[in-house]
Amino acid sequence: VSALLRVAVVGHTNTGKTSLMRTLLRDVAFGEVSDHPAVTREVESAVIEAGGAPALELFDTPGLEDSIGLLEALDARRGARRIDGVDVVRELVEGDEGRGRFAQEAKALRQVLASDVALYVTDARDRVLAKHRDELEILGRCAVPVVPVLNFTAAKEANVAAWREHLARANMHAVAEFDTVVYDEAGERRLYEKMASLLDRHRATLTALAEERSAERRRLLRASMVVVAEMLVDVAALCRIVPAARAGDAALTDELRQRVRVREQAAVDRLLALHRFRPGDVAAAALPLEDGAWGHDLFSPEAMKRFGVRTGSAAATGAMVGLTADVMLGGMSLGAAAAAGALIGGLVGAASTHGRRLVERLRGSTELRVGEPTLQVLILRQLQLVQALLHRGHAAMTVVRLEGKPGAAAPLSTAARPALKLLARARAHPAWSSIGDGRSAAGTDPRRAELVDGIAAALARSGMR
């Protein structure tokens, strides 16, 4: 068990120190983030665990605002004395200036002096200025290893090459690029690697932490897909038996649609919670959602168009879009595996499922269920949401533009096909829907659980990272 690694997060004001904290902690509620100077006024800390034990203690510090003045003060204080830089820094932060003119800088530097490593956060979109050089000079005198972290590297105008050159001149070569807005798993891993390269004593902890983050991410992806798959099975299995005479009844259709909408919203809520975004957070507001819900109604022709889902003429008129009065035989195609099961004796089960429906049909009833195009839209937009959530830093404040063009959806569309194929199995089991009429076997039928697992795996294979 190695000792807790203390990490001070420092940098100029408004470069995203608290954002880095949030992203590393996966906590949207940490501290306060805004586009103003000096938002963080005090040192705040939080602990990251690895392997079940506290591994890292991160300290968020107020920004270094007047580094030029501070460096001058340090030089003046040193004068002609032959004394180490770090002692001068210590003198200053504990002296009058550290309480007066440089109080804010002193808070940050005191924390740096008390830490094992400092992460120097900088906005890669800024030009390299004298104040940045002086900040690095001061940090260099604190006798603590410094890992520069280039933030906002995903921005178009990011000046990464210039920053790297400048940092190399300041003798800092272990530079990490980590955008707190556009989350990049590899970037986070590299950040921990850079820290490990400077802190050999803590290498094991940092490696374990990086591993854990990777595992966490894999788990998160799978869990997201299970949430989506559960919803898809509920919707695909949903089936209302109505008298044939009322097949075109708008009230019945609306009622069914409403159930599907509510179910989809529940899945969105669960996904947001799973990814630790709260509806109403700045970060959540920037997802492809509006107030935590999809802007387009699921059954609107626009939703179909947006995801490049082709539908027949019914969809084009928008009248019956997304709903079909299903011909029973279509739902009865069982697939090879189920056929093998029936061969061995599961025939009884299949007959009991279809038998009841057959009887209803002979009685002149018809089935109202959700159409394939709607399922397709459901799959695609949930995948899109998961994709956005996975690549969203917990500090993001601006809108990420997801291309909603049909062209952009095309690769996803092919990715959704295996899941759609599996979903056909759910169609034969109205009891598998938790939003259907009558008693639901959603929680008890192991075959449903297996199908959900299969669909989740198929979705996870669909090019998600």
Next chain:
Amino acid sequence: LVITEQADPIRFDDRLLAEAVRIAEANGEHPLAPSAAPRAPGALTGGDLEARVVRRARLAPVAPLLRDAIARARRASAWAVALLMLVAAASGGGAAQAALGAGRGDAVNFYAAIVSLLGLQTLLLLAWILLVAVRPHMVHVSPLGGAAMAAARWLSQRGGGGPMHLAGAQAYGTVLARGAIGRWTLSGASHAIWAAANAGALAMMLVLLSTREYAFTWETTILSSDVYARVTEALAAAPRAAGFLVPAADEIERAQHGRLERDPAAAQAWSGLLVGSLVAYGLAPRGLLAAASMLLAQRARRRFRLDLDQPGFAPALAPPPSSRPSVRPDAEESALGAARAGPGGAGPPAIVGLEIEAPACGWPPPVAGLAWRDLGVVDGAAERHRAIDALAAHAAPSLTVVVASLAATPDRGLGGFIESAGRAARGPLAIVLTGGQRLRDRVRGGDALHEAVARRVDDWRALAARCGVPAERVVEIDLDHLTRATTDRLAALVGAAPHGGAAPARRIEEAFSIIADAAGRWTTPPDAPAQALLHRRIAEIYRGAAASWIERLPAPEGFLRDGAAARDALARAARSAVGLLPAHLRLRPRWLAAGAAAGALGCIAAASLVAPVAIGALPIWSALGAAIAGAAGAATRAGSGDDAAVPEGGEERTAGAVRAAALFALLLELQGRPEASIARILGAALPEDGDGEVAPGADARAWLDGVRHRLDVAIAEEGSS
């Protein structure tokens, strides 16, 4: 903690409990709702992930209830299997009785009896073996096991019980029915039931054979007797090995057609074979398989691990938000120097650039009739001191202009310099914020952009106020895109006479008159080249003033000839024009379309002004529609959907062209003003839908007059505010 964990390993039941908690939560219950029990710090953190999940489940207040429910489900399934075994034993006995017939010396057809007793179950056994070998995951389909599960479910629901009971039963049901556990548990149940059936049959058979006399026979029509002899020999192999009496070769032969009459030894041998077969091919394999399945199920239960990928476990696995309060609160920072703005000195106005790149307009920014005292652009400490010293060394300037970057966050370091500059200047200061485009590039989207810019200017004003610079002397002037209007503002700031000594000439009347003339001539809706020509003529009117505006249009060189590059440039231009519309007009599809068209057409007009080309022959017209629709559509999506359906008649298209041209002229007229101000003036000058529509033909002039009138009012109001 480590010791207690070792002493308290996670058992299968604990995992079931965790699963039950997860299911209860998924069912919408709150099994973890406020626990009154005080938790030890770190009770829910630390340890491996599964341990964490299990610990959380154990701490749930409803854990005893769930454990009880799981135990109940377990008892129910045990009862279900026992019940089915009982039924199976009874029906096995019945089958044996039916196979042997009523007795009383009747000849029993041996093969009919053995097939009726062993035939079906042997087939099913072979199928099961095949399934285990080929498709192990399909083994759950086993109908008897399924029946046992269904019976168990039914039994456990008999007792009633609340949602926790349901969750416990569901957890037990899904875990016991899935994966390796399900495979072996259900198989075990199925084999046990068959074993019971065989045992029942065996018992009944022993009773019948002990108490009655039977003669055995076999018959065939199409098979030869040899076949039966060989089959019987083969069948007898296992019973013989097990020590059962089996018929010898001559006894087999004699049994055909009942020639075995009254031979007690042979009948004993045949009954030995019957009983032996039932044991060797029925009871023993089923019993052994049942035992093996139970062992495998037990092993599977030991190996069972929670599927931590289930979303329901995420709350338990998430690291707790562990923000701690401030480490060391300190006294508030000292304020910057007090305000001390005296009257200006006699010297020429001084200018100093602070942490900026040399602006595109050159340094110092040219203002007609003004000789700056140039202090240079400063960044590092030495440069700052030199500038301050230079400022202090000469006569006090009438005004000291500090040029800083709008993209920079105003911090105390910058404040410190401004303050010492003010002290050294012994006179008033002004702050010019340049490079706004850098900030705008970082923020996309209309309102967010206005807000971001306004926020940043406010932050600068706050800093300026602490340095004694009044808010009105903090102005945003983009020195990289200096226009005539902004040059005039700069001149006004330093008190120099602006260009020509008067406000910039209005050209909107001329522009609107051109638009009205064109609209009057359009008998059919104008096509894109015709509209672009009109926009070029409008741009020509503003040529002098518009030089920088044309530069600002983000068109790459030569894009007019390159269809692929054009789409991008046009879309960007369209978006930037839409971005200038006030929020309420951005909800109107008509004005969105007009904004997008004004931007995209303006981009073409400006580019064709710089490099004259024949507009009609350009290859970019196909890109134009897409760019406009893209910019307008992106914004429409955010707006309400009900008025998205604008009728696309010919009149509407003509009116749309007039709207776009008018908007273009207005943007050119208003250029140089801050963006927020442009948006405000446009909001006041442009009518909303239903409030004065553009009419085609001659009436366009009346509509344009209305716009111009409102424009005058809006500009006057803007100036006074």
